[in-house]
Amino acid sequence: METGETLSQIAERYGTTMEALARVSELEAPDIIYEGQVLILP
Secondary structure (H helix, E strand, O other): OOOOOOHHHHHHHOOOOHHHHHHHOOOOOOOOOOOOOOOOOO
């Protein structure tokens, strides 16, 4: 099974934290993100 980017990798790329990214994106389970899911950057 091939994996993509993690929430922490995305947060690091955009200079924010995983927690902030999960909060503004209203993720119910921040440890699970899906391909095509829309994330909002703080």
